[in-house]
Amino acid sequence: MGPTPHPAVTALLETSTTGRLRPLFEGNNISFAIGFKHINYVAEAAVLNHFREAGLPVGELYRRFGLGFDVVDLHSRLGALLAVDDEVEAVVTPVTEDGADRLRFKVEQFVERDGKRVKCAGSTILVALRIDDHITAEEPWPAGLERFTTARLGDGERLEIAATPLPYGDFTAGRGATADPVLNEVIGETNAFGWRRRMGYFYCHFNERVQMSGFLRVMEEVEDLFLADRGLAIKEVLDTRGWIPVVTRSRIELLDETVMEEELYTVYTVENVFKTLLYTCRMDCYVLRDGHLVKTATGSITHGYLHEAAPNQWEMAEFDRTTVEALTTPRKAAS
Template sequence: MRTTTVLLRPRFEGSNICTWIGFKHVMYVVEEAVLDHFRQHGLVPRELYEEHGLCLEVIDSSVRILHALHMDDQVEVRIEPKTKAGAKEITVAVTLTVEREGKPVKALTGKVLLMLRQDDSQITGGAGAVAPHFLQEHSAPTLRRAGHAVLPLDQSVSRERAAVAPDVLKALGADSSNSFVWKWHVPYFYCHYNDRMQHNGYLRLMEEVVDLFLAERGISIRSLLEDNKWIPVVPTARVEIVDEARMEETIYTVYTVEEIFKDTTYRSRMDCYVERNGALVKTATGSIVHGYAVIENRKDWSLVQFDQRTIDALSGKPA
C-alpha cells in the first residue's frame, strides 16, 4: 500500500460546546480516512464482505490531539502504511493537518490497527468464501487477541438489568478501587456484520462512561459549565479491542481514574467486559487523558488548573 491523503470535515453532531469538536468525532474523522485509504487501494469494505466474506475491523486506535478541530474545518488526513512483515494486523500511521491563520498546522498524530475478520455468521450462510492470498495473510477467524481476561462469577446472585451485582463489583476489583461501573447491553446500532460491537461503539462507550462518572462524582459537564465555564478537553485517547462483544450481551464498562498530573490533567482507564457462560470476558481496554479549559468567548478557551472540588471528586473523596 502507498501513502494516501483525503480531505474531510468533522461531523456537525460532534460540536457540542461552542464550535469545538469532541474527541470521539475527531477519532471518527480518523476512521473515515482509514476506510478511504482502503478504498483508494481497491479494497472496498462492502466488496470485501460481499465477495470474500471478510469483515474489515478496526481493532486498535490511539491518537494525540495537538490542536482542536472546529465546526466546518476542512482537514487533510494523511495515512501512511506501517504494517510489519508477517503481521496479521494492518497498521497505519495517521496525521491530520488543518489551516490556522492561513498556515497548515498539525492537528493530530495517531496509529490505527485493522484486521480482516472471516465472516462466520449463520445468517449469511457462514464461512466458505475464498479470498485472494494477500487478503488471507491479514485475516483471522476471530478478533480474540492474547492476554484477554476471564473472571469467574458467583451464579447464585440474581441479575437485574440496571443493578451491578456485588460479585461483579468484587470480580472487577471495583468494590475497593476508585472505579465507576456501568452496566448496559450491547445494542444492535453499536454493532456491525450482524454480530459484533465495532470499534467506534467503544468510542461511544468511553464518552458516555466519562459523562456518567463525572455526574456521579458531583462534577457533571453541565454543572462545571454553569459554575466555572469549564469544559473537558482531551489531549490523548486510545481504544483497543481484545475480544468480541456480541449484540445484546450484558456489558460492564469500568472507568478508573489512575493518576492526576500536577492538578492540570488526569489519566483514566476504561475496561469492558461481557457476561458470558458464568464469567466476565474482557473485550476492550482503553485510556484517555482529560484536562479542563475555561470558555473565554465563542471562539477561544484556555487551560486551567483543577480546583479542590474537582481534585476531591476525581480522587474519590466524599463531598
C-alpha cells in the first residue's frame, strides 16, 4: 500500500460539493436562454469550485506544485432551459475509479421553476494534472495526487497526407479559411465541412496550450460557419422561420495538445438526422506537425431548433424538406 493520501486529496476524491453559480450574460445570445457553451462553462466552474473546497485551488496547484488543471473530456446532456437570470445549484460528485489516472466528476445543474427543483443539465468531466516545465514546483505534490499527473495530454493519431498545405495564414485573416487542400483531402466525398483557424492566446492557458473552453468555442463557431455554408445562416433562419438553435448533447475529448498559434484544421461531419427533429455532427480537430496531421481533439454535438409556439413558450421545430436536404447533401470541396 502507498502512503496515506493527503486530506485535501481525500476530499477531492470522496466528498461531494455544492456551489451556487450564475451563467455569464455573454451566453444569453438568443431570447432569454443561455447557450450550450456557457452551460458547459458552469459545469467547469463547478469543478473548479470543488477543487477550492477541497483545499487545492487550481492557481495554487500551478504555483506551488507546478501542475496545470486541464479538462480533457467534457460530456454534457442538456435538459431544461437555463435562463439568463437563473442561479444554478451545481452539485459535484467525485466518481474516480480505483487505479484511474484521470479525476472524474459528475456535475448536475439544478434551477428552481415554480417552487420545484429542476435539473437543467448533467455532465461528466475528466481532469488531468499536467506537469508544467515552464516553472519549478515550490513543494512536493500532496500524497495521492501523483497518479493524476501527466507529462503530456495524450498522443494523438497521426495521419499521412499527400496535399501541400497553403502558406501560413495572415494574422488578419479573420475567421480563417474554408478553402484548403489539406481539408479537401481529409473530407473527400463525405458530408463534412472544413475550417482552418490560427489558435490565438485567448483560446489557451498556462502559457502554452488550448484549453477545453477554447474547443467549446471552436465547436460553436464551426457550427455557425457550417450552417451558413449550407444556406441555413442562423440570422436568416431566425428571421424567416422563427427557429432558434438548441443543443441537447455535446461532448469534446482532448487527444493531444494544441499549442498556442498553431493552425487548427477542423472537420465537421454530419453523422445522423433523426426524424426531422435533431441532427448530430462529429468534430475532429487536427494540427500539422512534421508533415503529418495530428488529431488533437474530437467530439460530437446534437442540434435541433425551437420555435415560439406562444409568447415565451418554446417547442421543438420539425425540419422542412429544404433543411433536411441542406443537412444531408455533401457540398463540393472548396478549391
